[in-house]
Amino acid sequence: MTSKKVAFLSxxxxxxxxxxxxxxxxxIFSVIGLSSVVLVIFLAIxxxxxxxxxxxxxxxxxxxxTLKPPSLSHLFGTDQFGRDILSRIFFGFRYDLSMxxxxxxxxxxxxxxxxxxxxxxxxxxxDTVIMRITDxxxxxxxxxxxxxxxxxxxPSLFNSxxxxxxxxxxWYTRLAYGITTSLKNEYFVQSAExxxxxxxxxxxxxxxxxxxxxxxTKMTLDVGWVxxxxxxxxxxxLGAQEPIPxxxxxxxxxxxxxxxYWWLTIFPALAIAFTILGFNLLGDGLRDLFAVExx
Amino acid sequence: MEAMKIGLVRYIGKRLFLSLFVLFxxxxxxxxxxxxxxxxxxxxxxxxMAPQFAVDQLREKLxxxxxxWVQYVIWLSNALHGDFGDSIVTKRPVIQxxxxxxxxxFELVIFSTVISVILSLVIGSISGRRANSWFDNVFRLFxxxxxxxxxxxxxxxxxxxxxxxxxxxxxMGQLSTTIAAPPTITGMMGVDALLTGNxxxxxxxxxxxxxxxxAMAIGTIAQEARIxxxxxxxxxxxDYITAAVTYGIPENDITFKYLMKPSIIPMxxxxxxxxxxxxxxxxxxxxxxxxxxxxxxxxxxMLNKDLNxxxxxxxxxxxxxxxxxxxxxxxxxxxxxRIKMTEKxx
Numbered sequence: 001m002t003s004k005k006v007a008f009l010s011x012x013x014x015x016x017x018x019x020x021x022x023x024x025x026x027x028i029f030s031v032i033g034l035s036s037v038v039l040v041i042f043l044a045i046x047x048x049x050x051x052x053x054x055x056x057x058x059x060x061x062x063x064x065x066t067l068k069p070p071s072l073s074h075l076f077g078t079d080q081f082g083r084d085i086l087s088r089i090f091f092g093f094r095y096d097l098s099m100x101x102x103x104x105x106x107x108x109x110x111x112x113x114x115x116x117x118x119x120x121x122x123x124x125x126x127d128t129v130i131m132r133i134t135d136x137x138x139x140x141x142x143x144x145x146x147x148x149x150x151x152x153x154x155p156s157l158f159n160s161x162x163x164x165x166x167x168x169x170x171w172y173t174r175l176a177y178g179i180t181t182s183l184k185n186e187y188f189v190q191s192a193e194x195x196x197x198x199x200x201x202x203x204x205x206x207x208x209x210x211x212x213x214x215x216x217t218k219m220t221l222d223v224g225w226v227x228x229x230x231x232x233x234x235x236x237x238l239g240a241q242e243p244i245p246x247x248x249x250x251x252x253x254x255x256x257x258x259x260x261y262w263w264l265t266i267f268p269a270l271a272i273a274f275t276i277l278g279f280n281l282l283g284d285g286l287r288d289l290f291a292v293e294x295x
Numbered sequence: 296m297e298a299m300k301i302g303l304v305r306y307i308g309k310r311l312f313l314s315l316f317v318l319f320x321x322x323x324x325x326x327x328x329x330x331x332x333x334x335x336x337x338x339x340x341x342x343x344m345a346p347q348f349a350v351d352q353l354r355e356k357l358x359x360x361x362x363x364w365v366q367y368v369i370w371l372s373n374a375l376h377g378d379f380g381d382s383i384v385t386k387r388p389v390i391q392x393x394x395x396x397x398x399x400x401f402e403l404v405i406f407s408t409v410i411s412v413i414l415s416l417v418i419g420s421i422s423g424r425r426a427n428s429w430f431d432n433v434f435r436l437f438x439x440x441x442x443x444x445x446x447x448x449x450x451x452x453x454x455x456x457x458x459x460x461x462x463x464x465x466x467m468g469q470l471s472t473t474i475a476a477p478p479t480i481t482g483m484m485g486v487d488a489l490l491t492g493n494x495x496x497x498x499x500x501x502x503x504x505x506x507x508x509x510a511m512a513i514g515t516i517a518q519e520a521r522i523x524x525x526x527x528x529x530x531x532x533x534d535y536i537t538a539a540v541t542y543g544i545p546e547n548d549i550t551f552k553y554l555m556k557p558s559i560i561p562m563x564x565x566x567x568x569x570x571x572x573x574x575x576x577x578x579x580x581x582x583x584x585x586x587x588x589x590x591x592x593x594x595x596x597m598l599n600k601d602l603n604x605x606x607x608x609x610x611x612x613x614x615x616x617x618x619x620x621x622x623x624x625x626x627x628x629x630x631x632x633r634i635k636m637t638e639k640x641x
Contacts, residue, residue, distance in 0.1 A: 135317050136317055139321045140571075142575075143575045147593075148597060152332045154333075231447075235579070236447075236594060238597065238598070251447070269448040272448060273443055273448060281439060
């Protein structure tokens with residue numbers, strides 16, 4: 001290793017990071033997205049310390065404070081058990097985000113690996129098998145497939161994660177497949193083949209680095225989508241169950257108190273919208289930055 | 296011309312074959328899932344209080360003691376004859392339930408598709424032609440929010456604002472309780488009311504249709520209008536548009552004759568997906584608005600673990616998804632003959 005590479009970041013890469021940041025921050029939407037994502041992640045991680053009433057996250061009853069409208073002591077009001085809605089929303093960020101992150105960590109490596117293999121062996125039997133299986137998983141709207149799998153496995157937070165993982169990998173397979181098929185005839189891949197590089201070297205060292213920025217962009221966008229599907233599952237009662245403060249569960253249990261005690265429903269619903277919007281704006285910003293066209 | 300027709304027939308044939316294959320795979324997937332889950336389908340059907348011998352008899356009748364693939368073959372041959380088994384909740388053949396509930400959903404989906412096509416055409420073309428104007432900026436904000444907010448949140452917000460707050464629209468169901476329902480002819484209540492000339496029922500039904508229709512359409516509008524907008528902006532840079540402008544062709548002619556056609560193709564190509572996604576969304580929307588359709592039935596089946604009904608609902612949905620995509624591809628190849636149909640594999 002040369003001495004030039006010892007520094008954590010060379011001047012060159014510092015410069016390119018600065019240019020990227022200027023490009024990124026010139027779009028107001030991207031900056032809003034980044035700030036809201038940072039805020040949501042911060043609240044999710046530090047929920048027990050930031051939440052004004054941390055005991056509200058689980059089974060907790062305070063009969064003197066049930067169904068209080070928004071006030072200074074309870075900014076978003078309290079629910080039918082006297083739990084603070086704002087605190088529950090912070091913990092809700094925790095559940096929804098950890099669900100999305102777990103699913104993506106499980107799904108992305110598998111989906112990308114299958115896409116790389118199918119793309120590299122384009123036209124062979126293995127390509128046909130993998131890509132036709134992805135077609136099957138994409139043959140009904142993902143929401144419905146998630147509902148079905150959840151209902152068959154039995155409703156719980158864990159099973160809703162399993163359900164979404166089962167149906168989410170094909171998108172990454174398709175993405176990696178598209179990139180691999182367009183790259184496999186490029187000179188750098190061909191020269192690696194000619195010099196006798198192993199298949200795993202070609203797949204992971206030559207082709208995979210070119211997939212990183214589109215995959216990363218798609219993952220950012222998908223955090224929003226996974227939260228959307230997860231909250232819908234818990235809203236209809238097939239995902240996380242009470243008293244877990246998942247945001248969708250909170251909206252669902254609030255609808256019974258709907259016209260008069262609107263704060264039970266409206267604030268968690270707005271929190272869901274805020275989170276998904278943040279990740280979508282950030283994802284769009286990254287897409288513009290990396291000039292990704294595949295997604 | 297003759298060669299093109301043969302190409303078209305071959306293309307449709309290929310697409311149909313692929314869709315059949317996908318549906319076949321989907322049925323294997325769902326069937327296997329429904330059989331490997333913990334819990335005995337016969338016990339589920341009879342309930343926890345039923346005596347063991349009754350459960351054993353039902354197991355025998357439903358072929359549950361046979362190997363999985365035998366069960367699948369029996370299910371498949373029945374399904375191909377239109378028999379998806381009985382629902383454990385309604386105690387009726389599943390296919391009969393679906394035939395009864397489907398028209399209401401079809402009506403809702405058609406209504407929301409009409410809304411979303413009209414609105415996305417209007418919004419998309421205005422903000423495409425006037426990029427970065429105030430209208431465009433307002434729309435961009437709307438489209439971000441429209442895509443980001445889940446359907447059920449829209450539905451709940453709509454209920455809150457229009458029903459509880461302003462008291463403008465009726466709450467739930469298809470028809471007010473004070474009005475007699477028109478006789479069932481097509482199953483689509485609005486159409487039935489028109490056919491029988493029952494104007495009061497039609498108006499009342501239409502009022503019930505507005506909220507679920509818009510709640511279903513809103514995400515689609517945001518997406519389709521955005522696609523149309525970027526199509527306009529991209530095509531506006533093309534030489535033939537510059538030429539048309541320099542010839543002094545009126546702006547409306549440029550917009551509708553020269554820009555619309557190439558810009559609308561990407562929008563149509565996502566429409567098939569969107570219509571199918573609306574049907575998926577109907578599972579949520581119909582439950583919230585108490586709309587007695589296929590989606591409410593499907594979700595109800597899922598909440599009750601009604602296996603036969605779940606499998607049938609998914610298969611029907613997959614079928615419509617496939618059909619919608621084929622039809623959309625045909626429309627596109629009609630609008631833009633340059634797209635070679637044989638090359639577009641899947």
